[in-house]
Amino acid sequence: MCPSTAETSRNHLGPMINWSSDLSDLLLGIPDRSSTIPVFTHRSVKRGQRLIHGGQEFESLYLVNAGWFKSVYVDESGNEQVMGFAARGDLLGADGIGAGYYLNEVVALGVGDVLVVPFASRGDFSSLRPGLETSLLQLISRQLVHDQLAMMAINTMTAPARIARFLLAQGDRSASVGCSANCFELAMSRQEIASYLGMTIETVSRTLTKFSQRDLIQVAQRQIDILDHAGLQGLASPDSASTGSDIPG
Amino acid sequence: MCPSTAETSRNHLGPMINWSSDLSDLLLGIPDRSSTIPVFTHRSVKRGQRLIHGGQEFESLYLVNAGWFKSVYVDESGNEQVMGFAARGDLLGADGIGAGYYLNEVVALGVGDVLVVPFASRGDFSSLRPGLETSLLQLISRQLVHDQLAMMAINTMTAPARIARFLLAQGDRSASVGCSANCFELAMSRQEIASYLGMTIETVSRTLTKFSQRDLIQVAQRQIDILDHAGLQGLASPDSASTGSDIPG
DNA sequence: CGGCCTCTTGACGCGCTTCAATAATAGTGG
DNA sequence: CCACTATTATTGAAGCGCGTCAAGAGGCCG
DSSP, X not given: OOOOXXXXXXXXXXXXXXXXXXXXXXXXXXXXXXXXXXXXXXXXXXXXXXXXXXXXXXXXXXXXXXXXXXXXEEOTTOOEEEEEEXXXXXXXXXXXXXXXXXXXXXXXXXXXXXXXXEOSSTTOOXXXXXTHHHHHHHHHHHHHHHHHHHHHHHHHSOHHHHXXXXXXXXXXXXXXXXXXXXXXXXXXXXXXXXXXXXXXXXXXXXXXXXXXXXXXXXXXXXXXXESOHHHHHHHHSSOOXXXXXXXXX | OOOOSSSOOOSSSSSOOOOSOHHHIXXXXXXXXXXXXXXXXXXXXXXXXXXXXXXXXOOEEEEEEESOEEEEEEOTTOOEEEEEEEOTTOEEOTHHHHHSBOOSEEEESSSEEEEEEEOSSTTOOTTSOTTHHHHHHHHHHHHHHHHHHHHHHHHHSOHHHHHHHHHHHHHHHHHHHTSOSSEEEOSSOHHHHHXXXXXXXXXXXXXXXXXXXXXSEEEETTXXXXXXXXXXXXXXXXXXXXXXXXXXX
């Protein structure tokens, strides 16, 4: 009923990218196949721990094995802006490849485990396992596309549409991790959702309440149950001017 | 007076990325250095011509040599959303690496010339000149960072701040191409600017008029003269609540 | 149970969109 | 060269979605 990761994104906004990528298989699956490369090390992090410090010199990529992470951009005034969330199969630290230093802070939203892909020097991929460089490039491209679509959706659609889209995406990710697509627990706070979606925490809260009143979802703190999957999809696609019209309060 | 590309982005929103990258030198500069790779072919396009068709199978990357391009995402309803603009040194088609087909349409805003980087098969970079793969990865990472910062700015800041930022960025790009940073001609229409910045064409027009009335800029059709560079920077950084308060109409 | 934090809910104001009309420019043919 | 049309840009007025400010409710942990 819910399209998890069966159909990869074709030319529309609907489903997310195919998360079970080649790189995941390559890194998370195979123990040792080539010669020169040591088995990649894992690194465990606790809730709230920073995996990557912004401004720090680029040294490694991280492939998320378990847990949720947020990447945060901190500007010169100290304002924090959530740039994205990452779960199993997502790559972290790719923003450091080009500049030589990381741009974003990466913080664990809960207990997490990542796979460390170390680099001898900035952009030196010759030390990588053959074939991994290509997979890496593909994964980065996929994330680029995904981020682009997400960002575009954010500054095109209305607040309810953004929330609906976000919830559906979270459900998809939840399904890809093994849990249900319609019943999952958000790893991030309202504040983090609001920052990511470019709105205020009050609007997030109000919209979730509104969705709940319409029986689109069921909300209990961070526990989300999607009751009307198609209804949310309908809100996520167009401008969705029909959001707060018929329900008074 | 105007910081063109002297200082590359450090951990703030100010300047853009360093456009005169390694890949530009590698591709646009050197005629032939390695052995197996033929000299890359150029391709000229006219105004309005589509360089890349959305949904088409990925076959090549394009490095802009001259001219301006826009990349447009067309959703299932036929709505067009400008995802970004590209000038000399920018890479086009990177969104096709991961999925195997292009996501965005790429259209020339004027006469243009690109350098074609063909791929034998999807993601097969072994046929590339040694060292180019690394430079490619770095360039993609830089563009990823740039797009991310731009997108973030868009859905964080107010309309005048977005416009101010956009104008300053255009000036920087103009300077990097050889023209003046404070006196240049926009390659894109108001409609395309509006779509890119996530607002309406009316807001773009009104904001430009307002800037002109404040003697921040001088506008004559697509010709832009930046009169108060610092003033625009001041508007581009914060929320800039001081935009339409003291000027009545 | 008490303190703290996250979340919710309400009222109000403003910035942007929407709708609508006019002006300016470019492109075309007589 | 000038009139004619289509496209693009400007300007105004009205509506509303979302932000802001403020207060209250609920959950987590010592």
